Amino acid sequence: xxxxxxxxxxxxxxxxxxxxxxxxxxxxxxxxxxxxxxxxxxxxxxxxxxxxxxxxxxxxxxxxxxxxxxxxxxxxxxxxxxxxxxxxxxxxxxxxxxxxxxxxxxxxxxxxxxxx
Amino acid sequence: xxxxxxxxxxxxxxxxxxxxxxxxxxxxxxxxxxxxxxxxxxxxxxxxxxxxxxxxxxxxxxxxxxxxxxxxxxxxxxxxxxxxxxxxxxxxxxxxxxxxxxxxxxxxxxxxxxxxxxxxxxxxxxxxxxxxxxxxxxxxxxxxxxxxxxxxxxxxxxxxxxxxxxxxxxxxxxxxxxxxxxxxxxxxxxxxxxxxxxxxxxxxxxxxxxxxxxxxxxxxxxxxxxxxxxxxxxxxxxxxxxxxxxxxxxxxxxxxxxxxxxxxxxxxxxxxxxxxxxxxxxxxxxxxxxxxxxxxxxxxxxxxxxxxxxxxxxxxxxxxxxxxxxxxxxxxxxxxxxxxxxxxxxxxxxxxxxxxxxxxxxxxxxxxxxxxxxxxxxxxx
Numbered sequence: 001x002x003x004x005x006x007x008x009x010x011x012x013x014x015x016x017x018x019x020x021x022x023x024x025x026x027x028x029x030x031x032x033x034x035x036x037x038x039x040x041x042x043x044x045x046x047x048x049x050x051x052x053x054x055x056x057x058x059x060x061x062x063x064x065x066x067x068x069x070x071x072x073x074x075x076x077x078x079x080x081x082x083x084x085x086x087x088x089x090x091x092x093x094x095x096x097x098x099x100x101x102x103x104x105x106x107x108x109x110x111x112x113x114x115x116x
Numbered sequence: 117x118x119x120x121x122x123x124x125x126x127x128x129x130x131x132x133x134x135x136x137x138x139x140x141x142x143x144x145x146x147x148x149x150x151x152x153x154x155x156x157x158x159x160x161x162x163x164x165x166x167x168x169x170x171x172x173x174x175x176x177x178x179x180x181x182x183x184x185x186x187x188x189x190x191x192x193x194x195x196x197x198x199x200x201x202x203x204x205x206x207x208x209x210x211x212x213x214x215x216x217x218x219x220x221x222x223x224x225x226x227x228x229x230x231x232x233x234x235x236x237x238x239x240x241x242x243x244x245x246x247x248x249x250x251x252x253x254x255x256x257x258x259x260x261x262x263x264x265x266x267x268x269x270x271x272x273x274x275x276x277x278x279x280x281x282x283x284x285x286x287x288x289x290x291x292x293x294x295x296x297x298x299x300x301x302x303x304x305x306x307x308x309x310x311x312x313x314x315x316x317x318x319x320x321x322x323x324x325x326x327x328x329x330x331x332x333x334x335x336x337x338x339x340x341x342x343x344x345x346x347x348x349x350x351x352x353x354x355x356x357x358x359x360x361x362x363x364x365x366x367x368x369x370x371x372x373x374x375x376x377x378x379x380x381x382x383x384x385x386x387x388x389x390x391x392x393x394x395x396x397x398x399x400x401x402x403x404x405x406x407x408x409x410x411x412x413x414x415x416x417x418x419x420x421x422x423x424x425x426x427x428x429x430x431x432x433x434x435x436x437x438x439x440x441x442x443x444x445x446x447x448x449x450x451x452x453x454x455x456x457x458x459x460x461x462x463x464x465x466x467x468x469x470x471x472x473x474x475x476x477x478x479x480x481x482x483x484x485x486x487x488x489x490x491x492x493x494x495x496x497x
Binding site for chain 1: 285290295326327330337
């Protein structure tokens with residue numbers, strides 16, 4: 001199952017449908033508050049999350065919390081504003097990829113094919 | 117054997133000589149120039165600091181009119197000024213310290229602090245000027261002003277960076293949504309042969325437009341980030357000629373002249389050629405758009421400024437000029453329906469990153485000229 005977290009409904013729903021067309025089961029959420037209890041999540045094939053989430057959390061910190069339960073989940077961070085700092089943080093974390101918005105779906109598909 | 121009368125005369129002369137030497141030594145030890153004139157303006161005293169400051173030996177000046185040490189308009193007015201003072205007793209210079217200019221032997225005009233006193237000696241009037249060379253101070257003040265200007269430009273560019281980052285972010289998210297929806301649409305349409313002929317090209321055009329918009333956003337992002345410069349020695353005449361040639365077809369079609377005025381002696385400038393090209397092209401484009409249709413003239417000029425190791429590039433037009441209530445370097449400031457308001461803001465950022473400055477002024481009878489001053493050696497590291 002792919003877990004998709006992004007507050008932009010139009011982006012989230014379109015990406016979710018494309019993933020489903022490619023045979024993935026997808027659950028998508030618009031905010032951290034909507035996420036179910038992480039300990040009770042079914043095994044994930046991937047986490048796709050926006051970087052900018054709210055004041056206290058970002059895509060990387062959510063990824064860390066999910067990795068505490070499921071250590072090897074591949075993570076794709078999507079962002080409209082990639083800073084040097086973010087690029088470095090992502091490069092330093094294994095199995096995390098950064099895609100700049102607007103995202104080409106083909107890139108998501110390839111990453112999932114290779115790593116999920 | 118000298119008589120006692122003779123001996124007391126010798127002693128008196130000796131004492132007099134000593135006194136003369138003593139006050140001469142005092143005058144010559146003073147840091148300021150001390151210059152005395154009589155009421156005709158003839159120099160009667162010129163101390164050692166005066167020699168140092170003005171570059172004349174005392175005997176080149178003594179006996180001549182003091183106006184040789186003054187630039188216009190002081191020089192022309194001086195005789196009349198003394199005459200008026202002696203007639204009316206109304207003084208402009210005497211008894212106060214004034215900031216005026218003087219002229220050195222080499223022709224250089226420099227700022228001084230001047231105080232003049234007058235003394236009456238029997239029937240003669242004697243005016244004595246104490247002159248302090250303040251050109252160092254003036255230079256320091258000019259330097260400080262320039263630094264202040266540069267700091268304020270940098271601060272504003274930092275603000276622009278912050279605003280741009282916000283805009284990029286706010287545009288990026290909806291654009292990502294449009295893009296993903298279009299990609300979904302394209303995939304779905306490909307599965308429906310009947311609909312696809314009709315609708316697929318439209319959906320693909322939407323996606324292509326999104327990519328174009330994304331390119332703009334990408335440019336804004338690189339603008340928001342710090343400028344990195346790829347410095348080479350740019351030979352300005354060749355460089356500017358290339359730019360002129362590029363715009364020639366357009367200007368010709370609009371009956372606008374585009375002329376270069378490049379002195380033969382112009383040092384190469386250490387600069388990022390691509391970024392500098394962007395700046396000059398932007399100015400030339402603005403100049404052409406200001407004129408719109410000829411007759412009119414766009415001029416591109418260079419002027420070496422050896423004294424502070426800079427070169428000035430100017431782009432002038434004969435258009436209607438810039439309204440005073442527009443901040444042309446402000447982000448998103450534009451008077452053009454198709455303008456982004458980014459051109460001059462980016463130009464300014466690039467020039468400042470080179471350690472230079474950019475400003476503009478109105479031209480007579482009409483038009484605008486932009487001046488870019490660039491350090492020949494490139495930005496200080």
